[in-house]
Amino acid sequence: MSRWLKLIIGLAAALLAAWLSYGPLGRGEAYVDDLEQRAGAIVAAAELPGIQLHMRREPLSRVAILCGPTNDLQRDGLPRARPPLPGLTGRAGLAGGISDVRWQRPPPTPRGDTPACIPGARAADESGIVPLLAEWLGLAAFAWLIGLGLGWVFFRYRPKREGYL
Numbered sequence: 148m149s150r151w152l153k154l155i156i157g158l159a160a161a162l163l164a165a166w167l168s169y170g171p172l173g174r175g176e177a178y179v180d181d182l183e184q185r186a187g188a189i190v191a192a193a194e195l196p197g198i199q200l201h202m203r204r205e206p207l208s209r210v211a212i213l214c215g216p217t218n219d220l221q222r223d224g225l226p227r228a229r230p231p232l233p234g235l236t237g238r239a240g241l242a243g244g245i246s247d248v249r250w251q252r253p254p255p256t257p258r259g260d261t262p263a264c265i266p267g268a269r270a271a272d273e274s275g276i277v278p279l280l281a282e283w284l285g286l287a288a289f290a291w292l293i294g295l296g297l298g299w300v301f302f303r304y305r306p307k308r309e310g311y312l
Contacts, residue, residue: 165287186242214251
């Protein structure tokens with residue numbers, strides 16, 4: 148068997164293991180559920196009525212989507228204050244693992260409030276969202292490359308075997 152074929156088989160096995168963990172074993176859904184619970188608890192601690200947080204599910208991603216009636220201060224906080232005072236966007240991002248926080252609707256106009264939530268609606272801006280499956284496959288490929296590099300460093304000067312043992 149050629150060296151390149153062995154490398155391709157190893158990469159395929161790593162990607163298959165990541166896909167099995169993500170999909171059929173349900174770890175991707177469980178991870179997003181955990182993120183949603185932790186970020187929702189942080190946002191709920193702000194005690195603003197009508198604010199809801201949910202994670203993007205189609206496809207699964209680490210993007211938190213907020214909705215509810217807010218004003219600019221509640222939404223964005225005071226980022227230039229010393230120390231900075233985070234708004235709901237910043238608070239939701241404090242939950243470890245959240246890649247981005249978006250609002251269901253665009254920011255309110257001056258002197259206007261954000262409209263209430265629409266069940267099942269998507270974020271106002273859907274650009275640049277990376278699916279969780281792509282992140283997991285990328286991490287599996289990166290781990291495979293690290294293993295390949297370590298193997299190259301430690302075993303490149305190994306003497307060639309002549310026999311089976």
